[in-house]
Amino acid sequence: MKDYQILIEGDSSILIVFGDTISTEINQRITSTVQLIRAQRIEGIVDMIPAFVSLLINYNPLVISYDALRKRLEKILQMETKASETVKRVFEIPVCYGGEYGPDLKNIAAHAGLSEQEVVKIHTSCDYLIYMLGFLPGFCYLGGLDERIHTPRLETPRLKIPAGSVGIGGKQTGIYPMDSPGGWQLMGKTPVKTYDPQRDPAILVQAGEYIRFVEIDEAEFQRISELAEKNEYQVTIREGGA
Template structure:
């Protein structure tokens, strides 16, 4: 349990603090801890929320006390097991880049000193680790954006960003799951609903999964969008090695 602390967080939460750095290694430890705790099916645990450097556990103190939960969690964290070490789940998210779908693509390219085509190639050339979900239901905080296309947020946030917009905010990239205000630079849009309250599992992805953006034409985007609305589209998912 080196560099790991377990502390109370309010009167019905417990916080596991890992190393205070943003890295795939720390994220993997958090995912492993969450998986092990979930497997124990501890009565009283209501929810677990992973972040960049910690895991928050919400529990019912009428079912399990803090002391009892602390002991259970401490013994699990001591295992220091890796969650399916070397395995990763990759979601392929189709994106139409530029134009009215990505009004800031030109500004991103100009800031980087490269062409729009190069920005698209860079952005869609790797698998992004989902470090955490937050801000909005299903909003993905992705790690690993190439430094070449790091772009400052807008000085004045937009009042409304359409659901499905793919953007860059500083050193991060992500998908807006619903219409909302926001200050990230918009480079494209996906027809895939990363959050759908009417779906059996409303949030499509989980922290610890990966996302790969796949460039598509406007024609293909509209085709996929129609399939999504009809409930017939299935996102391509790969399970591979790290």
């Protein structure tokens, strides 16, 4: 049985929808579909945008016809992918919590009825799946935030949140890859540049990978900052079975 639906989005895009609920299974299905399509190097595909439950494919209709592309996609979508093939990659992102780095940590703690240290412990105790990137270059939509520390957004968004800020907005947590306005409650900051236009690749992570936050102190923050500035800091990546 088909677990997907192919829809038309204008004259140069196809949208494949895999369901209507956010789940790790659907996300893995999308990640492996993207890999299969990339591996086939289909001429005429211009770009792809994987999202929570869908995959948008931009194509050039002068190079490949809709019918031909659809046929090739159907074939790929019917291939079996073995779960064992997907290796779980976890990026360890060091974060200095609280104080000037995370001015809203006290709000989050107060809202949760926990101590600041308990909030940090909860935040650093699981691997967050990167469902998709979007909104800003390198901005990750992460799944898996512990319900105990869900916190509503600020009533008045900040005009400028510095790059590297780690925060919570409702049920989500994430990192601001660049200076940006925003309404999330800021709990800390990472010295790692998750987006650096001068670096290749400019973005560290991709959809389907995981992020684990690791608590560091101010001295460590300074040390990593200096290394990151010189482009000498390597993020620790753990690899293993899911």
